[in-house]
Structure formats: structure tokens, C-alpha cells
Amino acid sequence: MSVDVPVTKRTKRQAQGPYGSIGKVIDELDDRLGVAKGGRTFMDKIFPDHWSFMLGEIALYSFIILLVTGIFLTLYYIPSQALVTYHGAYLPLDGQRVTEAYASSVNLSFAVRGGLLMRQMHHWACDIFVGAIVVHMARVFFTGAFRKPRELNWSIGLTLLILAILNGFLGYSLPDDLVSGTGIRIAFSIVLSIPIAGSYVAFWLFGGNFPGTAILPRFFILHVLILPLIMIGLVGAHLFLLVRQKHTQFPGKGRTENNVVGSPMFPVFMAKTTGFLFVVGGVTALLGAFAQINPIWQYGPYVASRISYAVQPDMYMAFLDGALRVWPSWSFHSFGYTIPFEVFIPAIILPGIIFNLAFLWPALERKFTKDNALHNLLDRPSNRPKRTAAGVAILAFIVMLFFASSTDLLANFFHVSLEEVLIAMRVMILVVPLVTYPITYKICKELQLTKGGGKRKTPGIVTRSEEGEYASTPSPTYVDDVHSAPAPTEVPCYIYPAPEETEELGGTRVVDR
Amino acid sequence: MSDHEQRTPVVLQGLSENDPHLQPASRNPAQVERVIAVCFVAGILCVAGFGACFWVNAKPWTLGATLGGGLSFLGIGLVAWGKYLMPQGPFVEERHVLANSQDDRDALAASIVQRGGGVVKRRKLLGGLLGGGLGIFGVVALFPLLRSLGPLPKQTLDHTDWRKGSYAVDITGRRVHVGDLAVGSIVTVFPEGTQNTDRGQAVDQTVLIRISNENFTTQKGRETWGPKGYLAYSKLCTHLGCPVGLYEQELQVLVCPCHQSTFNVLNGAIPEFGPAPRPLPQLPLYVDASGYLRAQDGYNQPVGPGFWERS
Numbered sequence: 001m002s003v004d005v006p007v008t009k010r011t012k013r014q015a016q017g018p019y020g021s022i023g024k025v026i027d028e029l030d031d032r033l034g035v036a037k038g039g040r041t042f043m044d045k046i047f048p049d050h051w052s053f054m055l056g057e058i059a060l061y062s063f064i065i066l067l068v069t070g071i072f073l074t075l076y077y078i079p080s081q082a083l084v085t086y087h088g089a090y091l092p093l094d095g096q097r098v099t100e101a102y103a104s105s106v107n108l109s110f111a112v113r114g115g116l117l118m119r120q121m122h123h124w125a126c127d128i129f130v131g132a133i134v135v136h137m138a139r140v141f142f143t144g145a146f147r148k149p150r151e152l153n154w155s156i157g158l159t160l161l162i163l164a165i166l167n168g169f170l171g172y173s174l175p176d177d178l179v180s181g182t183g184i185r186i187a188f189s190i191v192l193s194i195p196i197a198g199s200y201v202a203f204w205l206f207g208g209n210f211p212g213t214a215i216l217p218r219f220f221i222l223h224v225l226i227l228p229l230i231m232i233g234l235v236g237a238h239l240f241l242l243v244r245q246k247h248t249q250f251p252g253k254g255r256t257e258n259n260v261v262g263s264p265m266f267p268v269f270m271a272k273t274t275g276f277l278f279v280v281g282g283v284t285a286l287l288g289a290f291a292q293i294n295p296i297w298q299y300g301p302y303v304a305s306r307i308s309y310a311v312q313p314d315m316y317m318a319f320l321d322g323a324l325r326v327w328p329s330w331s332f333h334s335f336g337y338t339i340p341f342e343v344f345i346p347a348i349i350l351p352g353i354i355f356n357l358a359f360l361w362p363a364l365e366r367k368f369t370k371d372n373a374l375h376n377l378l379d380r381p382s383n384r385p386k387r388t389a390a391g392v393a394i395l396a397f398i399v400m401l402f403f404a405s406s407t408d409l410l411a412n413f414f415h416v417s418l419e420e421v422l423i424a425m426r427v428m429i430l431v432v433p434l435v436t437y438p439i440t441y442k443i444c445k446e447l448q449l450t451k452g453g454g455k456r457k458t459p460g461i462v463t464r465s466e467e468g469e470y471a472s473t474p475s476p477t478y479v480d481d482v483h484s485a486p487a488p489t490e491v492p493c494y495i496y497p498a499p500e501e502t503e504e505l506g507g508t509r510v511v512d513r
Numbered sequence: 514m515s516d517h518e519q520r521t522p523v524v525l526q527g528l529s530e531n532d533p534h535l536q537p538a539s540r541n542p543a544q545v546e547r548v549i550a551v552c553f554v555a556g557i558l559c560v561a562g563f564g565a566c567f568w569v570n571a572k573p574w575t576l577g578a579t580l581g582g583g584l585s586f587l588g589i590g591l592v593a594w595g596k597y598l599m600p601q602g603p604f605v606e607e608r609h610v611l612a613n614s615q616d617d618r619d620a621l622a623a624s625i626v627q628r629g630g631g632v633v634k635r636r637k638l639l640g641g642l643l644g645g646g647l648g649i650f651g652v653v654a655l656f657p658l659l660r661s662l663g664p665l666p667k668q669t670l671d672h673t674d675w676r677k678g679s680y681a682v683d684i685t686g687r688r689v690h691v692g693d694l695a696v697g698s699i700v701t702v703f704p705e706g707t708q709n710t711d712r713g714q715a716v717d718q719t720v721l722i723r724i725s726n727e728n729f730t731t732q733k734g735r736e737t738w739g740p741k742g743y744l745a746y747s748k749l750c751t752h753l754g755c756p757v758g759l760y761e762q763e764l765q766v767l768v769c770p771c772h773q774s775t776f777n778v779l780n781g782a783i784p785e786f787g788p789a790p791r792p793l794p795q796l797p798l799y800v801d802a803s804g805y806l807r808a809q810d811g812y813n814q815p816v817g818p819g820f821w822e823r824s
Contacts, residue, residue, distance in 0.1 A: 117580070185755060189817070254522040260606045261522040261603050261605045262603060262604065277588070286582070287581075308770065
């Protein structure tokens with residue numbers, strides 16, 4: 001209509017305001033949903049920078065890789081125990097009677113483009129996922145990040161670990177190869193060992209006596225739908241609590257219980273973390289390409305009366321397998337009933353104790369230290385020698401169980417008898433944790449005494465006087481290494497902030513070297 | 514990056530554009546940019562290569578190498594971009610107190626306890642009935658759920674399909690003749706007719722070992738169980754039910770590959786080592802008139818791992 005203002009790109013842009021089409025979209029969205037304030041807060045959210053905060057990201061991203069590669073695999077896998085005659089790309093199996101599950105697993109490895117890579121990536125991502133959760137959990141434990149107010153998130157993470165192990169086992173069982181079938185047989189017997197209810201529970205889970213006809217379809221739906229749904233929900237809750245309660249951070253310059261110092265969500269953290277997602281995916285793909293994992297066509301199909309030598313589960317089940325190997329053959333048998341203690345204790349009671357201890361740890365620590373304050377600043381592990389020593393001892397116990405799952409391989413490797421290896425493992429499982437506790441405790445105590453322990457070294461400046469005498473003077477400490485002295489009872493609780501002046505008196509000191 | 518560490522954390526919002534906190538951490542941004550560009554180019558090439566490999570159906574490892582290389586290069590470039598070329602701060606953000614005042618807490622507690630609790634207290638009968646109904650439903654709902662999942666165990670675990678007179682057949686269904694096995698040989702056998710069934714494979718599996726040419730007694734009371742040196746033991750380990758698949762002829766032991774329980778073949782398969790608590794049950798054999806190996810009777814006890822009802 002108005003002829004005097006020509007419609008050009010420039011006038012259009014001007015009409016849109018200073019922020020262009022993005023600004024327009026935000027206007028429209030905010031009219032309807034009111035996203036501007038919250039969105040800005042989210043974009044400006046500060047993430048503290050420390051390498052150890054990356055461990056949880058590895059777990060999260062390998063979970064995403066598991067979902068993506070897993071969706072690919074479901075398109076080709078058939079959860080059926082029906083017998084078919086294999087005629088496919090892998091010639092040594094040609095003409096054998098195998099289950100449809102096994103045939104489809106071999107087929108998706110050889111006949112589907114990218115199938116072998118996806119299967120190997122899926123398996124590697126699973127091992128990385130569980131491993132990253134454990135290391136992330138160790139970080140949270142040793143730095144005291146689980147303390148109030150984050151006990152709930154500790155429990156959610158721990159539940160995720162248990163579900164990850166369980167779902168890993170279910171997925172491992174799906175190809176129905178000789179090794180995984182033996183694993184299911186062992187799982188059935190473990191359920192069977194529960195006093196009173198064992199045989200009922202086992203028959204309900206498996207739809208009858210082993211092997212039953214229902215295992216693979218049931219394991220499949222649990223593995224691809226039910227457990228992943230629960231895990232996605234829990235991961236969401238884990239991240240929501242993380243955002244709501246904000247990150248913990250190590251003490252340092254300008255860092256207090258009441259703030260977070262680091263980089264903003266957008267664009268810095270987003271760039272770094274998205275890049276890291278790609279790197280985790282890239283490393284998984286390289287592992288899938290060059291490191292063979294679980295070659296089911298070499299194991300052959302599962303036949304209940306056959307067995308392979310050196311049967312071992314995936315690494316996250318190894319501590320259970322180790323416990324089953326070293327526990328003595330104590331079976332209770334009386335009054336016409338049997339309690340298979342030789343299975344029930346190492347396979348059910350022991351993991352029950354370990355995981356329950358982990359669930360209860362934050363409450364136990366609150367009770368014993370009588371420290372009920374809110375904590376947002378992390379501990380240096382050496383400043384909490386008892387907790388650190390206990391954690392190292394528990395880890396040592398689990399690592400020893402892990403090694404015990406290789407008694408036969410160790411015996412072969414060192415050319416000693418199986419009996420000697422077993423006895424050595426029994427002794428070490430008990431002794432190593434008892435020895436690591438005092439040693440770790442002592443090391444922590446020593447580290448506390450070390451001046452500037454854990455701080456970066458500053459160069460000493462060597463000068464030569466006119467008389468020819470050499471003298472060394474330390475250069476100034478990095479400003480970032482100024483830290484507040486650990487004083488657990490004086491840690492301010494941010495519901496009732498301490499008066500201003502205690503911040504100055506609170507014992508900030510420069511570590512001089 | 515000592516420069517970065519010297520700076521005091523500031524609040525992100527309201528910084529002027531040329532504030533040092535908004536400058537990149539790198540001292541030489543142009544050079545870093547070139548390195549990142551090289552990373553991205555390598556990543557693009559790899560990702561395109563992944564597409565090409567897929568298209569021509571190249572070997573799996575080339576797919577993985579190009580995909581892995583592509584993702585890694587793009588990722589490393591992006592991390593470097595974020596780390597060296599973006600505002601490095603450090604920035605500080607206040608934590609907002611999540612906890613509310615005691616009044617707010619009391620108000621919430623009051624609305625639950627007084628408003629809600631008052632309603633229930635006034636109508637105790639209704640509350641009790643509703644609670645009881647839901648409780649009964651919760652318990653009752655479990656029954657069909659559990660009972661649909663599978664049959665009750667009953668006596669399933671106590672018996673195998675070995676009966677008086679069962680022929681021992683190998684996995685192909687061929688009856689085992691007394692002349693079939695040389696001394697020191699082993700074969701897995703099943704009661705005839707079950708060799709192709711799940712139950713036969715999983716429950717009835719039995720190892721048949723020939724240890725000599727003479728009748729062999731493994732334990733008192735089993736004088737007739739080992740005709741012509743043939744001994745038959747359940748193949749299910751009494752620890753966790755793995756097939757006891759390793760036979761060591763020199764030591765005359767059966768070893769379970771799962772957890773290394775070791776059973777003495779000559780002495781009724783009593784466990785000599787490892788976590789297995791019981792001997793492998795022995796199957797009494799006889800040689801019939803035609804020379805075939807058959808079972809005198811079924812196993813005299815449940816086979817395999819322990820369970821509560823095992824008497």
C-alpha cells in the first residue's frame with residue numbers, strides 16, 4: 001500500500017526488531033507459554049568446571065548410545081525359542097538347528113549392513129555405561145557429594161546402577177548362544193536357592209522349569225521396554241534434581257557454600273558437553289570397529305547339555321561369579337528341607353548387603369558424624385580419612401571378588417593348581433580390605449600434613465649471590481590454590497547463613513610453599 | 514591459563530561486551546581456530562566416508578572406523594571450541610535457598626493434617642471401608658498375576674524322565690550298546706525319547722563314562738550300578754546346574770567349567786573341591802539281553818542345584 005517505503009531485506013529485518021526471527025519466535029512462545037524468564041535462567045545456569053564431573057556424562061552418553069543402537073537391533077532381532085535350520089552368511093553354522101533368536105542374532109551381525117558394528121557398539125556401550133556409573137559413584141562418594149541435600153539423588157543413581165547391571169544381564173542373554181544360555185541356567189538356580197519361595201519364584205519368572213518356553217520373549221520385553229522406560233524416568237529425575245539442587249563444587253577462589261562458579265550452560269557448557277557426547281560415541285564406534293566383543297557365532301547356539309570352557313559373565317556380573325566360586329560348599333539340610341547356603345549367601349545375601357550399605361551410607365554418615373548441615377562444597381578425600389579408607393576397603397573387596405571370577409584363568413596363567421588359587425583368593429578377599437583400610441587411613445593423614453597437598457607446584461627461583469652462594473626462593477602460589485581450611489562443624493548452612501564477617505575469619509589462608 | 518585463574522568470578526548477566534570474562538581463554542585464537550577447522554574438516558570427511566562405506570557395503574571395521582573417526586573429530590573440535598574460544602569466565606551464580614520458611618511448612622502440614630485428616634476422622638467408617646477394599650484388591654490382584662506367569666513347581670524338580678528300563682541314547686537318539694565306548698570314553702546320554710526335548714536336554718542329561726571292562730562299584734550298596742565299567746552320573750552340577758562337561762581321565766574327576774566343582778568319578782562323584790555341596794546322583798545301569806545299556810531305575814534323589822523343598 002505505502003509506495004514510499006520499498007520492501008527490502010533490510011526493512012524486513014528492521015521490522016522484526018533487534019533480535020531478528022529468533023526474537024520473533026521467542027515473542028510468540030512467551031505470549032503463550034511464558035518461557036522468557038525460565039529460559040534465560042536455564043541458559044545462564046552455571047556449571048562448575050572439574051574433570052571429575054565428566055564421569056557422569058560418560059554414563060549419560062553411553063546410555064544414549066545404548067538407546068540408539070538398541071533401537072537398531074530390535075528391528076532385526078526375533079525373541080523366539082522356536083527351532084529353525086540356519087542357512088546364512090556364516091558357513092560353519094550352515095544346516096544346524098538353532099533357535100530363531102540365535103539365528104537372527106547371527107544374521108543381524110553378518111547379513112544386515114552395519115549390524116555387526118551396531119551390535120558391538122551396543123555391547124561396548126553397556127560395559128562403558130556400567131563402568132562409568134561405578135567410577136562416577138566413586139567420585140561422588142569420595143568427595144562427599146552424596147551428603148545432605150543430595151541423598152535422594154544418590155539413591156536414584158544407585159538404583160540406576162542396579163537396573164543397569166540387571167538389564168545388561170538380560171540383554172547379554174538374548175542372543176541365546178552357548179555362553180549366555182549357561183548364564184541363564186545359573187540365574188535360574190540362584191533364584192531357586194531362595195528359601196521357601198525359591199522354586200515358586202523361579203517357575204513364575206521362567207514360566208516353568210528351566211529352560212521353559214517363556215524366557216526369551218520375557219527377557220526381551222523387559223530388556224527393550226520395561227527396564228529402559230524405568231531407567232529413562234530415573235535418569236530424568238537424576239538430572240532434574242541436579243538442576244534443581246545445582247552442582248556441588250570444590251572449594252576455591254570465590255567459591256562458597258552459597259554459589260556456583262564455572263561456565264554458563266549456553267554456549268560454553270553446551271558446546272563442551274555436546275562435543276563430549278560425540279567423543280564418547282566416536283570412541284564406542286572405534287571399539288566396535290576394532291575390538292571384538294561377544295562373538296556368538298564362535299560360541300555356537302545354546303544346547304542345555306553342552307558347555308564351553310572358561311565360562312565367564314560380562315565384567316559387571318563378575319563380582320557375583322567370583323563370590324559364587326570362593327564361597328565354601330555349606331549347604332543346610334534338615335527337617336526335610338534344604339537351604340542352599342552355598343548359593344543363597346554369595347549370590348543374594350552378599351549383593352544385598354553391599355547395595356543396602358550403599359543406600360544407607362548417607363544416613364549412616366549423618367548419624368555417626370552428627371553432621372546434619374547442607375553441603376555444597378566438596379571434600380578432598382584426604383580430609384575425610386575414615387570415609388575414604390572405608391570406601392577403598394569396600395572397593396578392594398569388590399575388586400578381589402572380581403579377580404576371583406577368573407580362578408581358572410589365573411591357575412592356567414601362573415601354572416599353579418586351581419586349589420591354591422582358590423585358597424589364595426579366599427584369603428585375599430578377607431585380608432586385602434582389612435589391610436587397605438589402615439593404609440589408606442594413614443596415607444590420608446599424611447596427605448593432610450603435607451603442606452599444600454594436592455596443589456600445583458610453583459617453580460622455585462634459584463639465585464646466585466655475588467659471593468657465589470645459591471639461594472632458592474619459592475615463587476608465589478597460584479591464586480586459585482587459596483583454599484578455605486576444612487572445618488566440618490563450621491561449614492555454613494545456607495538456610496541460616498552465617499554472619500558476613502565469618503567469611504573473612506573463616507580461615508581462608510594462602511598455602512605458602 | 515594462569516590468566517583465567519587470576520580472574521575473580523563475576524555474575525554473567527549485565528557484563529559489558531568487552532569484559533575480559535567474555536573473551537576467549539586462548540591467547541592465540543586465530544591459531545586455535547585453524548586447528549579446530551582442521552578437526553571439523555577431518556570429521557566431515559570421515560562422516561562422508563561412513564556414508565560411502567555404507568553405500569558400497571564395505572567391511573564392518575571400515576564403517577566403525579569412519580563413524581568413530583567422524584564423531585571423534587567433530588567432538589574434539591566442538592570441545593576445543595567451547596574450551597578455548599568461548600567466554601571463559603569464571604562466572605558465578607548464587608544458589609537460591611530451596612527450603613521455605615517454617616510458616617510455609619506449617620501451612621502445608623496444616624492443610625494435610627487438619628483439612629484432609631479432619632475429613633477422614635469425621636467419617637472413620639468410610640475411610641476404613643475404602644482402605645480395606647483397596648487392600649483386598651491389592652492382595653487379590655497379585656494372585657492372577659503370579660499364577661498366570663507359570664505353573665506351580667509341585668514335584669517337577671524332584672524327578673527326571675529316567676524310568677525303570679529307559680534306554681540310554683546319545684544326542685542323535687542312537688541307543689548305546691555295551692561295546693560302543695572304549696575305556697576312558699565319555700558320552701552324554703538321555704532317556705530314549707527325550708533327547709530332542711528341552712526337558713531332556715536340561716534335566717535328564719547324564720554323563721556315561723566307561724572306566725574299565727569289569728563291573729564297578731562306586732559306593733557300598735551300588736554293587737550292580739556299574740555294569741562292564743559303565744558309570745552314569747547326572748550331568749547337572751549340584752552347585753548351580755551347569756553341565757559338568759570336563760572329564761579328566763587321569764585323575765578320574767568330572768569338573769564343572771562354571772565354578773570348578775570337582776567330582777570323584779570312582780567314588781560316587783562326591784565333590785572333592787569347589788562350591789558344590791552334594792555328589793552327582795548316580796544312575797543305576799544294567800546291560801539288557803541285546804547288550805544295550807538301560808536304567809535299573811530313575812535317580813534316587815533330585816538332580817541339580819539345591820532348593821527349599823529338596824528333602
